[in-house]
Amino acid sequence: xxxxxxxxxxxxxxxxxxxxxxxxxxxxxxxxxxxxxxxxxxxxxxxxxxxxxxxxxxxxxxxxxxxxxxxxxxxxxxxxxxxxxxxxxxxxxxxxxxxxxxxxxxxxxxxxxxx
Numbered sequence: 818x819x820x821x822x823x824x825x826x827x828x829x830x831x832x833x834x835x836x837x838x839x840x841x842x843x844x845x846x847x848x849x850x851x852x853x854x855x856x857x858x859x860x861x862x863x864x865x866x867x868x869x870x871x872x873x874x875x876x877x878x879x880x881x882x883x884x885x886x887x888x889x890x891x892x893x894x895x896x897x898x899x900x901x902x903x904x905x906x907x908x909x910x911x912x913x914x915x916x917x918x919x920x921x922x923x924x925x926x927x928x929x930x931x932x
Contacts, residue, residue: 834846844871847871847875851875855880856882859879860883864889869898881910
């Protein structure tokens with residue numbers, strides 16, 4: 818694992834992502850995808866892995882970029898075990914008046930009340 822992190826500062830994203838996938842380091846794969854603005858691919862990993870700690874860690878970035886898709890993923894039956902309190906920080910971010918796409922974000926979040 819140490820060699821992966823040594824290489825990470827000297828190689829391109831594709832190599833980093835390949836190595837992280839081989840090492841099953843999903844957190845690093847998601848980080849790389851987010852840096853490349855590949856939000857749907859990051860959501861696919863969250864859906865496939867079903868690891869709550871990854872949802873909690875990356876929800877604040879994803880709610881701003883792909884709110885509708887994130888809410889759809891959260892509403893799926895297999896994600897109902899997620900702790901909503903741990904997602905509050907991500908949803909609170911949507912109250913920031915600086916966000917240009919705030920209206921687009923808030924609509925899907927309000928749908929969660931029907932979960």
